[in-house]
Amino acid sequence: MTPQLSVPLPSFSADAPPSRRPLLETAAMLDRAGVDRLVVSDHVVFGEDLDAYGRPESGGTRGGVQPTGPDGHWLEPLTVLSAVAGATSRIRLATGVLLAALRRPVVLAKTAATLDVLSEGRLDLGVGVGWQRAEYEAAGLDFAERGRLLDHTLEVCRVLWSERRASYDSPGLRFEGVHMMPKPVRDGGVPVWVSGTVNPRVVRRVARFGAGWIPWGDAARDVVAGIAAMRAALEEAGHDPGGLQVTGAVPIAHGPDGAVDLARTMDAVPALAAAGVTDFRLRLPAAPDPAEAEARTRAAVAAFREATA
Numbered sequence: 001m002t003p004q005l006s007v008p009l010p011s012f013s014a015d016a017p018p019s020r021r022p023l024l025e026t027a028a029m030l031d032r033a034g035v036d037r038l039v040v041s042d043h044v045v046f047g048e049d050l051d052a053y054g055r056p057e058s059g060g061t062r063g064g065v066q067p068t069g070p071d072g073h074w075l076e077p078l079t080v081l082s083a084v085a086g087a088t089s090r091i092r093l094a095t096g097v098l099l100a101a102l103r104r105p106v107v108l109a110k111t112a113a114t115l116d117v118l119s120e121g122r123l124d125l126g127v128g129v130g131w132q133r134a135e136y137e138a139a140g141l142d143f144a145e146r147g148r149l150l151d152h153t154l155e156v157c158r159v160l161w162s163e164r165r166a167s168y169d170s171p172g173l174r175f176e177g178v179h180m181m182p183k184p185v186r187d188g189g190v191p192v193w194v195s196g197t198v199n200p201r202v203v204r205r206v207a208r209f210g211a212g213w214i215p216w217g218d219a220a221r222d223v224v225a226g227i228a229a230m231r232a233a234l235e236e237a238g239h240d241p242g243g244l245q246v247t248g249a250v251p252i253a254h255g256p257d258g259a260v261d262l263a264r265t266m267d268a269v270p271a272l273a274a275a276g277v278t279d280f281r282l283r284l285p286a287a288p289d290p291a292e293a294e295a296r297t298r299a300a301v302a303a304f305r306e307a308t309a
Contacts, residue, residue, distance in 0.1 A: 004036035031088035047134025059131035097128035101149035105156035121185030128195030161189030212245035248277035
């Protein structure tokens with residue numbers, strides 16, 4: 001698999017920005033500069049127990065800090081990517097991650113298929129269970145059942161994406177002879193990237209649904225060990241991990257002046273690639289001048305291509 005460079009698109013902020021136009025301008029710049037994939041985040045609502053983000057037992061990441069307060073402005077990711085699709089032509093459009101279980105499965109299947117068709121097959125659906133009880137309660141869902149709800153959502157999406165005359169039967173949902181068109185561009189549907197730690201539930205989810213894996217928690221902090229553990233778990237479950245795509249963050253190295261040292265930053269890439277990272281997530285610091293931001297991004301893309309040649 002050809003290594004790919006992904007860049008987060010900032011679709012949230014602590015306060016309301018004066019304009020949303022820079023969001024689309026940044027997306028267009030990433031497209032022009034040659035970045036392979038842009039990624040947007042998801043929160044539907046916030047409760048007030050934001051410390052849960054730092055607690056692994058509730059789905060958070062050890063020591064993590066939520067980047068905004070409860071009144072942070074988080075744009076809905078599939079809506080954002082729909083607007084971005086019209087402002088770009090080649091870059092892949094990804095959620096990282098979408099709390100898929102908060103959406104009714106049939107509506108999510110339709111929305112994702114529509115976005116995939118309009119973007120000519122550029123959508124990657126990164127999904128996870130999340131860490132926040134308040135979001136599930138606001139949607140009328142049981143937080144304790146979030147893993148089962150995600151699996152159910154992905155099952156329904158897969159059926160509707162792949163079957164012309166779709167039928168489904170579970171304790172909570174039954175339909176027969178349902179037609180949903182258009183289908184996503186790829187046979188089998190929109191590529192799904194499953195986020196999570198290395199645990200039996202996530203391993204089963206990756207094996208069943210995952211074109212890729214987005215490590216979380218300790219597996220993200222030490223992605224080399226995380227990949228080894230996930231591959232071993234998949235093999236033990238009887239699933240070949242050979243074609244699994246994996247996201248890994250590229251650590252930013254700084255020079256003595258505090259500026260990004262691009263050469264040293266890219267020194268980490270070959271070892272990550274050898275360990276199995278295929279999707280390299282790079283978070284460059286913002287540049288106030290658009291021309292400078294594009295020049296920095298183009299330089300990063302060129303350095304990444306050289307490091308992975």
